[in-house]
Amino acid sequence: MIDLMGYADRVWTGQEDLRPYFSGALREDGLLPVADGVWMWAATGNVYVFRTAGGLLLFDTGDRHTSRALHTAVRAVTQDPLHIAVFSHGHVDHVLGMDPFDQEAAERGLPRPEVIAHRHVPRRFERYVLTAGYNSAVNGRQFRAPGLKWPTVYRQPDTLYDQQLDLREADTQVLLRHGMGETDDATMAWLPDRRILCCGDFYAWNAPNAGNPQKVQRFVAEWSQALHWMAGLGAELLLPGHGVPIAGAERIRQTLLSSAALLDHLQQSVLELMNGGLTLDEVLHRVRVPAEMLSKPYLRPTYDEPEFIVRNLWRRYGGWYDGDPAALRPAPRAELAAEVAELAGGPQALARRALLLAKDGDLRLAGHLAEFAALAAAPGSAEHAEAHQARAQVMESLAADSPSFMAKSIYGWAASQSQAASRGEEPGKEEAGWAP
Missing domain, CATH: 3.60.15.30 (Metallo-beta-lactamase domain)
Structure with a gap:
């Protein structure tokens, strides 16, 4: 024993x-x-x-x-x-x-x-x-x-x-x-x-x-x-x-x-910025946790992440509106993705740009473009397969780059979803809620 x-x-x-x-x-x-x-x-x-x-x-x-x-x-x-x-x-x-x-x-x-x-x-x-x-x-x-x-x-x-x-x-x-x-x-x-x-x-x-x-x-x-x-x-x-x-x-x-x-540091930082009139996007990218805090073996962000706590603080004290007026009554995401793809030269252009950004280490921006590419591509088409292949690759990179179990799980789920979609398979039950 x-x-x-x-x-x-x-x-x-x-x-x-x-x-x-x-x-x-x-x-x-x-x-x-x-x-x-x-x-x-x-x-x-x-x-x-x-x-x-x-x-x-x-x-x-x-x-x-x-x-x-x-x-x-x-x-x-x-x-x-x-x-x-x-x-x-x-x-x-x-x-x-x-x-x-x-x-x-x-x-x-x-x-x-x-x-x-x-x-x-x-x-x-x-x-x-x-x-x-x-x-x-x-x-x-x-x-x-x-x-x-x-x-x-x-x-x-x-x-x-x-x-x-x-x-x-x-x-x-x-x-x-x-x-x-x-x-x-x-x-x-x-x-x-x-x-x-x-x-x-x-x-x-x-x-x-x-x-x-x-x-x-x-x-x-x-x-x-x-x-x-x-x-x-x-x-x-x-x-x-x-x-x-x-x-x-x-x-x-x-x-x-x-x-x-x-927890005190995150709450104080978020409230200070909220009280200054900043948007959620600005708060998310300005709040930082001192490295010496997260380096302690019992405080490492291996399950949850400080950035997610920032969002929960915003939700509690600021509601669901994030400060972006375009997000107040948004267009359907698939329609927005189609419009962005049209401007970029098609879903394949977005997918290829996403892979280049990921290669250069800009994984967050790559994630947005990969998501738009997959949403805009017509199911069953060659561009659909390519878009989902790119999305799977970008999501796998995001998972590998993330410290927390939660982020790794969500990115990994998205990667598996796109791997199936690139083969023309229907998403499984655990992949419900995403289309097409």
Whole structure:
């Protein structure tokens, strides 16, 4: 069995990276001890198991694909009944592991485990059912999972709270506190007697996921406030929603405050420019993050990007109008692309210019021209195949040049889409929403 805390220490010092964690290799050893009577299950979203005198307490329950494996791993360590599960928030990689434990309780004639969550979690589940098709499409694209089916059945919480809940589970005190950040329904769990802090997705070993381009509003200012609150607790063990634990009060304080500083810098910069009357385009290309911030191993933009956070800040404080009057009531994109292609000498001229720009390193401009070329080309024509070949090549270059998983996923999806189109194939389900 891997020494999880030893591995986590080597990740902090840079001797190792998180690839073994993200590969799923850590799950092969089942529950991994992080402290006396505390274990971690390294699922897509981490699960933490606490042994108390009143039974087991879970902080999060993982995703639907690992629910049976989680139950098996828990039962390999202890037969204590599950008494309470706390949802850190309503994302599906954290809340879909309860079924085996509910079934077990019924079979053993025991009370069903109590699930505790913030009062906004059921509202999230309702929205997920309402937008199941959209979530299937965008998450299939983000995670490159063709045919992904978004779940529509959720284990509802038994107990809801508003701002905080002092939970006493026999010999264990757990203070639950609500915060807003990646979601509006998030919960942090503080075990003061043991100096253990479960922070959910407020911290995940990378730049905060506060700008996801395909998801609903995230809350930058409130996220920073939650990080500052957690940093002031004096925790000696931090258990994140993703990634490995961090041990040591100074390390924990350092990483939480550094994450807050990044968010504070972006918010202040964006608001200053917005208050100066600048457009979104101007704000996007003027806000910069100091390199020393993003160079920290726990703040690298490997999942989300600061530029996407800028857009989320604009959306929250400025609405959807970006300052471009032509975009207020726009022409259909395909018509605009056709007009640009006509001026340029046809879709092939745009496609070839896009490839030249990409070769010269001007990938963002190349992306625009490649998109116009593909939109303007008549399906089934030679120019259609050439335009999509160019688009695929440019999108592949954009993916390779992007630091974040989200950008790589979207560009990679677009490249696959155009590769299929260049062969005369229809886009798959995961490629819906783009035409022709």
